[in-house]
Amino acid sequence: xxxxxxxxxxxxxxxxxxxxxxxxxxxxxxxxxxxxxxxxxxxxxxxxxxxxxxxxxxxxxxxxxxxxxxxxxxxxxxxxxxxxxxxxxxxxxxxxxxxxxxxxxxxxxxxxxxxxxxxxxxxxxxxxxxxxxxxxxxxxxxxxxxxxxxxxxxxxxxxxxxxxxxxxxxxxxxxxxxxxxxxxxxxxxxxxxxxxxxxxxxxxxxxxxxxxxxxxxxxxxxxxxxxxxxxxxxxxxxxxxxxxxxxxxxxxxxxxxxxxxxxxxxxxxxxxxxxxxxxxxxxxxxxxxxxxxxxxxxxxxxxxxxxxxxxxxxxxxxxxxxxxxxxxxxxxxxxxxxxxxxxxxxxxxxxxxx
Numbered sequence: 001x002x003x004x005x006x007x008x009x010x011x012x013x014x015x016x017x018x019x020x021x022x023x024x025x026x027x028x029x030x031x032x033x034x035x036x037x038x039x040x041x042x043x044x045x046x047x048x049x050x051x052x053x054x055x056x057x058x059x060x061x062x063x064x065x066x067x068x069x070x071x072x073x074x075x076x077x078x079x080x081x082x083x084x085x086x087x088x089x090x091x092x093x094x095x096x097x098x099x100x101x102x103x104x105x106x107x108x109x110x111x112x113x114x115x116x117x118x119x120x121x122x123x124x125x126x127x128x129x130x131x132x133x134x135x136x137x138x139x140x141x142x143x144x145x146x147x148x149x150x151x152x153x154x155x156x157x158x159x160x161x162x163x164x165x166x167x168x169x170x171x172x173x174x175x176x177x178x179x180x181x182x183x184x185x186x187x188x189x190x191x192x193x194x195x196x197x198x199x200x201x202x203x204x205x206x207x208x209x210x211x212x213x214x215x216x217x218x219x220x221x222x223x224x225x226x227x228x229x230x231x232x233x234x235x236x237x238x239x240x241x242x243x244x245x246x247x248x249x250x251x252x253x254x255x256x257x258x259x260x261x262x263x264x265x266x267x268x269x270x271x272x273x274x275x276x277x278x279x280x281x282x283x284x285x286x287x288x289x290x291x292x293x294x295x296x297x298x299x300x301x302x303x304x305x306x307x308x309x310x311x312x313x314x315x316x317x318x319x320x321x322x323x324x325x326x327x328x329x330x331x332x333x334x335x336x337x338x339x340x341x342x343x344x345x346x347x348x349x350x351x352x353x354x
Contacts, residue, residue, distance in 0.1 A: 119195065
């Protein structure tokens with residue numbers, strides 16, 4: 001009996017050795033970093049990847065724009081060369097996503113905050129400038145809104161607004177047509193939380209709902225209408241820019257970096273009286289802004305070549321500093337002490353705990 005147990009243990013150890021050898025063999029076969037996730041972080045990640053490739057010591061990392069949710073789904077699929085080494089994210093990882101990672105064997109995850117970005121409501125340069133409040137954005141895009149006949153009577157109805165002018169007489173008499181990201185996008189999540197929920201809470205009786213039933217409150221405030229006024233346009237923000245050029249009555253939702261890169265074609269609407277720009281986002285005056293991140297699978301460090309180099313390059317002052325090359329792409333840098341802390345934590349591969 002005891003001999004049988006020993007044999008089983010030996011077999012188990014042998015099988016484990018074969019599995020480890022197989023993983024190492026496959027890992028050696030992949031000699032580049034695999035990155036997936038946020039379309040907002042994609043341009044920053046791509047530039048850093050190109051910098052590494054130009055240095056000639058490493059193969060240029062492969063970066064895919066799958067959306068934040070899609071990136072985490074791939075990243076948390078497991079450990080090994082079939083799964084990304086790094087996930088880009090335009091919001092922090094959710095507890096459920098972290099738990100999915102844990103269940104799949106992705107035990108140690110390093111969170112690297114890279115800076116800030118504003119979410120803009122953009123329009124063609126040929127259109128009359130829009131001045132919106134978060135309340136008006138909520139009324140334009142939410143699935144259910146207060147009854148227009150009596151907004152303070154505590155009654156919700158399916159969104160009846162078809163034009164901006166119906167929301168407020170001074171707004172354009174054009175159809176509400178908003179091109180934006182899908183549910184898998186971190187930009188969509190952040191926009192729903194910052195803009196829609198922010199406007200929703202301007203109604204005191206809905207704000208009070210949060211204390212009674214937080215899940216119902218979020219459903220009321222963050223659910224986007226599905227009657228064709230909001231048009232999901234995939235993870236390609238450049239495509240939204242093209243559509244805005246061809247349709248001056250439409251507006252689009254994407255990160256500030258794309259507004260910066262396409263300033264000759266589109267402009268950003270003011271929100272709560274503030275235009276989106278470098279200063280208003282970095283100071284916090286622009287209310288629809290959020291931090292950006294990437295996440296590293298620690299188990300892949302030292303096995304997939306170049307991950308530590310990628311982290312070092314991204315967190316260098318020449319990249320994410322106030323005069324860094326990522327600022328030219330639209331990244332809003334963190335304050336210097338925050339950059340220093342995140343760079344130090346990233347260098348020592350400090351695991352995230354939730």
